[in-house]
Amino acid sequence: MDLITLSVIILFIPLLGFILTLFAGMKFKWAFLIENVLIVLGFILSVVLLYTKLSGYLDENIVSEFNWINFGVVPFFGEIIVKLGIKLDNVAVIMNFTVFLISMVVHLFSIDYMKGDKRYNRYFAYLGIFTFSMTGIVFTHNVLMMYIFWELVGLSSYLLIGFWFEKKSASDASKKAFIVNRIGDLGMFAGILMLFVTYKTFSFQEIFNAIGAGQLPFNSEFWLTITGLLLFCGAIGKSAQFPLHVWLPDAMEGPTPVSALIHAATMVAAGVYFIVRIFPILTGDALLVIGIIGAISAFIPATIALTQNDIKRVLAYSTVSQLGYMIMALGIGAYVFAFFHLITHAFFKACLFLGSGSVIHSMHHEQDIQKMGGLRKKMPVTYATFLLATLALSGIPLTSGFLSKDGILAGTLAYTSLTGNWFFTFIGFTVAALTAFYMFRLVILTFHGEPKNKEKYDHAHESPFLMIMPLILLSGLSIFIWYTPNPFNADSGWVLSKWVKAPTIVTPESARYSFMVEEPKEGSINNHEEVTFSHEYTHAMHSAHVPTIFLSGFVAGLGILFALLFYQWKKLDADKLAAKIKPLYNLSYNKWYFDEFYNTVFVGGTLAFSNFLRWFDNTIIDGIVNGSAALTRGLSKVSGRFDSSVVDGLVNFMAYFSGFIGLFIRKLQTGKVQTYIVLVIFSLLILLFLFKSF
């Protein structure tokens, strides 16, 4: 079987699961098993796909397309042919593997976690349609299909966040997620239309080729930048980047496994994946904007996470922060490390979310970490896996997180040495320290110390096998050995030296970052250097590598040290510190007042505007109306006369006339066949008369 067929089967397996589970679920209690069996099957096929592609077709992009719509030449526009298709490159198959792996463990985890829910089967059906949509995003070879599946993913996310829609907060959160996403999608749609109008195609490769040949929107680099940024709007929405990040923490109202699948590992990563896909067309200016947005999104949520007490919200803000990290990495050209971090983050963040699910499950839906503590004795496996994933997220050596985060930080240093811009380096290392701090705060408050709620603590217990197994699997994947033999240098690992490589940039040279101008020459570079764009950049990366290891180790250690000082050894008092810097604490605790700001400005603005309209209506319009009423009264007396005699006469005549026509038409269809024939002859005569002169 060729790979394309295989990928099509993989794509449609979850859809089949959705349909079967949804319809069978109405009658049979065991319908969720269909979905679970199918997703395991899909995972096995994904492994086969991954293995075949990476072992047999390493450097090939396998593309298959067909004409979906062929309008031919259309008046006023030209030729419209819309092709749909699948593109399998290394990035796509690795991403697909990740999606299916996490989707599978989340399915299995949910079997116990969701037990007893009244819409049990429907829940699994929703997971199925989500997996289908996500796979569509991964495999697509064109931007239109990307958009279609993008919206489908939005829909499934909406359905799953609001799964317990009886809870008002859940249904509000699902609406918020959907609407905020729509704002980003609007920009993305505009970008797609710009591309289509310019290039008459949706296919990534054809667009790249056209840009490489010098064809630009409106023949200007400026508009190419704008197009890139419009497309990036979609990623801002979906990956919860500043300023549209507000929906993600609220989305934690959904079931916890859903948060692990959608709001940590896969869907929110779709934005990053999309930027990875369109990376070659992004100009230097566009990349700079993307990098800044990413840096802001990495920093603000990291500061918010310091003070939150809801276990899932801490993880949610951490997710936004890490996604910002990836986006920032893309913005500064650390393409391969951004994608690498996407994968490693997916594993350990899913592990953290599922771990928090396990905790919440055993604590009977208690989510406040201030009321937990000491759980390490009751839930040893959850604790161990959670700790391992936390180490990875903090970027401690020997973990996968260290490898990818180190790469991104080295990227920021290299960027600094090439451009002299310190902003990204500063943000990168600060966020690394903050991350280590808040993650250890979370671990210590949840698992260490004395239990604060004795009653709930006594009932706590280790979760059943089906919930533990995914944790072990995912935390296992947070160890370096799967990615590289050398725990301190990811470049020498197979992921970066062989599988994922920086793409060829197609934008005009004048519009690029200066260090991206020189193309790497074929053959002259050894494997270690293929992660990059030019010799200049390679050297910068190399010289940044060793300092980064020490520096990042230092800041992460610092973060952990402070967390221990504050919460474990109680050498420092967190409350006192909070009281001292009250304004900063409040800013963080209240999430920088984003929701309040949006409520006042946008929601309030809309309300105020409509209030103004009402006032306008009440005073001005009504005033005019009242004033004119007096005038009208005078006029009406005159017109009344006119009306009753002339107009009414006309209207009555029209009504009479229409009635007459209606009567006439109905008379035509008398049901008498003789009449019909007379009518035919009659109309024939008319036709003859009309056309005889020709």
Next chain:
Amino acid sequence: MEAPLKYIFDSIQFLKPEITVSLFLVILVTVDLILGKKNKQILPYISLAGLLITGFFVIQQFETSAFASVQNNIGNFGLIAVDSFGNYFKLIIILSSIFIILFSISSIEIKQAFDRHGEYYSLIFGMILGMMLMVSSVDLILIYLSIELVSLSSYVLAGFTKHSLRNSEASLKYIIYGSAASGIMLFGISILYGIMGTTNIYAINTVLQNGAFQPLALIISCILIFTGFGFKISAAPFHFWTPDVYEGAPIAITAYLSIASKAAGFALLIRFIKITFIQAIGSDGYWQLLEVIDWKSFLIIISIGTMTLGNFAALWQDNLKRMLAYSSIAHAGYMILGLAVFSDQGIMAILIYFMVYLFMNLGAFFVVMLIANRIGSEEIDDYDGLGYKTPLLAVSLGVFLVSLTGLPPTAGFIGKLYLFIALVDAKMIVVAIIALLNTVVSLYYYVRVLKHMFLAKPKSEEGKIAIGYADTVVLMALLIPVFVFGLYFTPIVNLAKNSIALLGF
């Protein structure tokens, strides 16, 4: 070998589908006689087998383009043209016949006349033979004969359930009206023959190219001949029979008349006008017609009259069959526009429209039939609350009606889209707008049915209406294409694109 015999034998290879149909006509009659009064349920399956074999032969010769039954005394033109255009319509006829036979199996009306099943299926085969000749005949005599064959079979089928008064009335009206129309047409044919001295339309084209004829007589004859075509495709002002007959006939037959017989009529009309009056085809696909009759204005007037009358009359109908009858008149109006463009693109639009129309119109009639089977009525008031009693049927009917309106993502949208593209491309903007406004009107009466089904409370507290397994399968066979072709229509478009070629042009 003697010359006439030679022509017959030479033609056999091109006439396999027609021969198969005739053969099965005989088989059906014979089997019916042998079986006597029992075991008649085997007849529909024999018919289906016959249709599948015929379909196979049609597909086999799809790309052929040749004359059959050649008469060498008039310059090697034949009686029958075998080409991909005709074969496309033959496929439509066969496909709709298959569905009609499936309908008949579950129709209560037809079941009640169990002892006359033999006649029923052999008459259908007679009709199929006539229609297949209609789409491919190029000689006025054969044209007339094939129309008569179709008409005579359908007269009887329309009145098949003898005991129903409504049926017999429909049949009788149909006969009288049809005879008048065919008489007028025959009159026109005789005049045309008188002017041209030949009955073959290719030969007539040659004479016209030379320009020796009497214009007034030509116009009179052509308009008289058009009466016959107009009768078959129910174009205004020759449509009067349609509502009465559609309402009175068994639903299966109504559906059949609205698709197959109309398709055959259209194929014949297109072939007649194109072959007889064409001068040349430009490289952009536009035809140059001989300037003897202003066919363009003529067809536009007919078409606008047809669609406006159909849509406006449908607004006030309370009987679903009658409403669908008027709606099918309106659809004929849209399709005539495709011809009035006089380009290959327009023809392609008609071909696409017919394929789409087949599924959605048959689907609508099928649901109406299934519901009539259970509640014994087609009145719109009896559809109140049907959405709760039988969700599957009601939703399917909704989809078919939405598709008939022409809204995405259903196939009906694609049909209309290509039609409007052809119109806009030919700069017929005003006509396109009129057609568009007509579509808006049609939305009202289609959605009215949805309102009754889903928003009105059911009048009686009767239980759910269950439908059988076989019926569900047939329903899905109609419903799925409406969606699939709405989303992925390249196959139909490609098929239609390959089928616009008429023999010689």
